[in-house]
Amino acid sequence: MSTVTAGGVSTGAERPAATRSRPRPGYGRFVLELVMIAAAVVFLFPVYALVTLSLKSPSQIADSPLKPPTSPTFHNFGNAWSSASLGSALLNSAVITALSLVLLVVIGSTGAYYLARCVRGLGYSLYVLFLLGIILPFQLGMIPLYKLVDDLGWLGTYQGMILFYTGIQMPFTVFLYTGFIRALPSDYAQAALIDGCNHRQAFTRIVFPLLRPITGTVIILNAVFIWNDFFTPLLYLGGSGKETVPVAVFSFVGQYVSDYGLVFAGLVLAALPILVVFLLLQRYVIKGFAGGLKG
Amino acid sequence: MKAPRIAGTRLGRRDPTVPPWLFVVPALVVYAFVVLYPSIAGVVYAFTDWSGIGSFSFVGLDNFHTLLHDDRALASVGNTLLLTVAIVVVQNAIGLLLALGVNTNIRSKALLRVVFFAPAVVSPVMVAFLWKYVYNPENGAGLNGILGAVGLGGLRQDWLGNPSLTLWSVAGMVVWQYAGYSMVIFLAGLQGVPAELHEAARIDGAGAWQRFRYVTWPLLAPALTINLMLSTIGGLKLFDQVYAATDGGPGTSSETLSTVLYKEAFVYGKFGYSTAVALVLALFVAAVSLIQLRYLRAREVTA
Numbered sequence: 001m002s003t004v005t006a007g008g009v010s011t012g013a014e015r016p017a018a019t020r021s022r023p024r025p026g027y028g029r030f031v032l033e034l035v036m037i038a039a040a041v042v043f044l045f046p047v048y049a050l051v052t053l054s055l056k057s058p059s060q061i062a063d064s065p066l067k068p069p070t071s072p073t074f075h076n077f078g079n080a081w082s083s084a085s086l087g088s089a090l091l092n093s094a095v096i097t098a099l100s101l102v103l104l105v106v107i108g109s110t111g112a113y114y115l116a117r118c119v120r121g122l123g124y125s126l127y128v129l130f131l132l133g134i135i136l137p138f139q140l141g142m143i144p145l146y147k148l149v150d151d152l153g154w155l156g157t158y159q160g161m162i163l164f165y166t167g168i169q170m171p172f173t174v175f176l177y178t179g180f181i182r183a184l185p186s187d188y189a190q191a192a193l194i195d196g197c198n199h200r201q202a203f204t205r206i207v208f209p210l211l212r213p214i215t216g217t218v219i220i221l222n223a224v225f226i227w228n229d230f231f232t233p234l235l236y237l238g239g240s241g242k243e244t245v246p247v248a249v250f251s252f253v254g255q256y257v258s259d260y261g262l263v264f265a266g267l268v269l270a271a272l273p274i275l276v277v278f279l280l281l282q283r284y285v286i287k288g289f290a291g292g293l294k295g
Numbered sequence: 296m297k298a299p300r301i302a303g304t305r306l307g308r309r310d311p312t313v314p315p316w317l318f319v320v321p322a323l324v325v326y327a328f329v330v331l332y333p334s335i336a337g338v339v340y341a342f343t344d345w346s347g348i349g350s351f352s353f354v355g356l357d358n359f360h361t362l363l364h365d366d367r368a369l370a371s372v373g374n375t376l377l378l379t380v381a382i383v384v385v386q387n388a389i390g391l392l393l394a395l396g397v398n399t400n401i402r403s404k405a406l407l408r409v410v411f412f413a414p415a416v417v418s419p420v421m422v423a424f425l426w427k428y429v430y431n432p433e434n435g436a437g438l439n440g441i442l443g444a445v446g447l448g449g450l451r452q453d454w455l456g457n458p459s460l461t462l463w464s465v466a467g468m469v470v471w472q473y474a475g476y477s478m479v480i481f482l483a484g485l486q487g488v489p490a491e492l493h494e495a496a497r498i499d500g501a502g503a504w505q506r507f508r509y510v511t512w513p514l515l516a517p518a519l520t521i522n523l524m525l526s527t528i529g530g531l532k533l534f535d536q537v538y539a540a541t542d543g544g545p546g547t548s549s550e551t552l553s554t555v556l557y558k559e560a561f562v563y564g565k566f567g568y569s570t571a572v573a574l575v576l577a578l579f580v581a582a583v584s585l586i587q588l589r590y591l592r593a594r595e596v597t598a
């Protein structure tokens with residue numbers, strides 16, 4: 001319901017926004033600035049609660065949960081770190097995300113190079129087949145795939161998860177790369193071929209370096225998806241000791257549900273790595289999310 | 296492709312500048328193994344009584360008959376559709392307003408953009424746990440605490456425990472997380488609207504609303520298409536937030552197609568029935584994507 005409040009607050013933003021080009025911009029801009037900042041304050045309330053509670057002991061929380069902490073305690077963070085096994089969860093998430101990204105970039109860009117340059121016949125049919133995968137919800141194949149991975153003996157392993165992410169994100173990755181390569185002149189690769197390169201050399205030495213902008217987008221969008229994914233790691237990794245961060249947090253919260261200080265300290269620690277990366281790379285991340293999905 | 300034809304390529308059948316098809320094999324193999332084969336098998340299993348172990352037999356449309364008499368599954372269809380509509384409308388409305396507000400010369404615009412977008416990069420499970428506290432039924436905690444503090448104590452609710460409210464509370468947390476995502480996509484669209492068009496409309500005497508309605512809005516169509524597609528598909532498939540915050544309850548009041556098919560398979564062992572529910576979900580997603588693409592693409596214009 002607080003979203004309705006947020007909407008109500010920012011409804012007023014539209015009119016001042018549109019008046020920005022009138023002769024007296026000072027006053028309207030000031031009002032708009034206030035309205036937007038007020039909206040941000042309302043929007044940030046859950047984050048305030050998260051940080052405040054994580055700094056309090058259970059008795060302080062029972063006393064006055066939402067007042068700023070007078071004598072903050074950092075006990076919760078140490079406890080949460082060990083109770084949720086966050087160290088190993090972060091390592092698991094990092095390994096699975098990094099290796100899936102390497103495979104997606106290498107296999108996806110190579111495949112897309114063929115699909116972008118062979119636009120008729122087989123190339124076109126395969127491209128359409130890949131696009132189909134963007135629409136198909138993974139739940140349709142969820143159970144047969146679970147059985148397949150089980151038969152391989154890959155449940156509870158890194159390679160099971162890496163295989164899953166490489167396959168499930170392949171259509172989207174191929175789609176992004178193909179669109180980019182099609183807009184790229186093919187002259188460079190042709191020159192390389194005429195100079196005696198074979199196709200593999202032309203791709204790795206000439207074409208792939210030119211794909212850097214879209215490779216960045218591919219990495220950002222897939223990394224955020226893989227790092228935060230929950231459903232499949234819950235199925236594949238639950239109880240294996242190789243749980244990723246969301247699964248570890250899920251069982252940790254289930255165990256300590258009534259201790260908000262501890263739970264929230266865990267959430268802060270678990271969310272921190274991706275938030276820090278986001279803040280460092282915010283321009284690229286926002287650009288990737290804003291532009292990567294244009295089709 | 297205007298590749299120079301090299302002598303010896305018969306009738307242009309093999310263009311030497313096209314890389315060999317081997318390039319696409321690895322991508323195709325992984326995709327076939329993880330998506331294509333399991334999805335086809337899923338469609339087949341939807342017509343069987345498979346329990347996950349041992350053999351199974353084909354039961355025709357039995358699973359779909361069961362679905363039509365399964366109160367929980369039927370409730371989940373209704374809930375999924377309501378949730379999706381609520382999320383699509385509210386998330387995009389707020390996203391658009393935020394984008395219009397940030398796409399100005401206010402000083403805090405760079406900071407605001409980061410603040411509003413940040414929740415979108417955090418795991419939905421964690422956001423759900425955070426909001427479980429915001430929706431705490433106790434008077435002094437979370438949203439109820441704030442309502443009490445600002446003198447609106449009468450509005451306090453058991454946000455997740457009241458069956459007629461749960462669904463909207465779940466929609467609220469999803470909107471909170473992804474409104475900034477919609478904003479970022481609208482913002483990219485707004486930045487593509489040429490300033491000269493606004494200038495020309497202003498000289499012609501168009502007011503602020505008219506300039507938005509007749510200049511900005513039509514040119515936002517591509518951004519709107521992407522936003523509606525993303526939020527609709529995300530809403531239809533919603534699982535993480537519901538599973539973490541309410542597990543479909545109380546009763547069946549927040550059960551979605553995804554939570555039902557998860558439980559049918561991994562709690563009750565009805566794999567055949569679960570894939571039938573998944574097939575229904577897939578049909579919804581496919582139908583909505585095709586309709587939206589067709590209808591929304593038709594009204595896209597270029598600057």
